[in-house]
Amino acid sequence: MPEDTQAQEPKANPKAAAGKPAGDKPAAKPAKEKPPALEAKPFQEFITQHFLPGLTKTMETLGVTDLNLAFDHKPLPIKGMEDTECWQVVGRFQSGQRQFMVGFLKDDLQSPKVFSCADNGSKFSLLESFMIDERKVTLDLLLLYTVQRLNGQKWLTLN
Numbered sequence: 001m002p003e004d005t006q007a008q009e010p011k012a013n014p015k016a017a018a019g020k021p022a023g024d025k026p027a028a029k030p031a032k033e034k035p036p037a038l039e040a041k042p043f044q045e046f047i048t049q050h051f052l053p054g055l056t057k058t059m060e061t062l063g064v065t066d067l068n069l070a071f072d073h074k075p076l077p078i079k080g081m082e083d084t085e086c087w088q089v090v091g092r093f094q095s096g097q098r099q100f101m102v103g104f105l106k107d108d109l110q111s112p113k114v115f116s117c118a119d120n121g122s123k124f125s126l127l128e129s130f131m132i133d134e135r136k137v138t139l140d141l142l143l144l145y146t147v148q149r150l151n152g153q154k155w156l157t158l159n
Contacts, residue, residue: 038139043107046139047071047089054143055091062147062156067093076103077124078116086114097121098155102130102146109137115149 038050052069059067070090075082087104100117101124115130131137131145150156 039109039137043087043104043109044071046109047087050139051089051142054139055089055146058143058147059091059093059156064093064156066095067091068096076114076127077101078127079125081127099124100146100150102142103127109142117150117153119153119155 038046041049048071052071056067056069068091071087072090073085073087076084076086076088084105087107089102090099091101092099098117098119101115103114103116105112105114112132113130115128116124116126118124130149131141134141134145147156
């Protein structure tokens with residue numbers, strides 16, 4: 001019986017015809033190294049270089065031009081909690097008549113956070129949990145929740 005010569009012939013490789021040896025893969029492009037997320041920076045660096053300037057800019061867009069922000073590790077300014085120290089961002093505006101505090105109970109952005117505010121020059125008296133439902137805290141979320149909480153006091157816009 002005559003053999004079928006067409007079935008025996010190897011099919012031409014179009015890549016080989018284009019000048020590339022068969023089986024060679026193109027060289028892998030080096031992956032661009034992604035810069036680390038802002039939130040991956042050391043805690044104090046993140047707060048001072050990103051959160052404080054971001055909060056100042058956000059508040060300016062909402063008409064608050066005299067915001068004074070401070071970041072320090074000190075005792076909580078709530079009666080009966082003075083023995084608990086934490087990192088605090090304290091903001092004051094309207095000539096110091098309105099003040100708020102975002103406290104970080106540990107030296108970590110993902111740690112539990114607290115919030116307090118005071119009006120008409122009074123002292124902080126109530127400590128509230130802050131951002132308790134967020135699994136991953138980002139700069140945008142931290143800014144949003146802070147402004148949202150201040151707006152809840154009717155300090156930024158009127159209803």
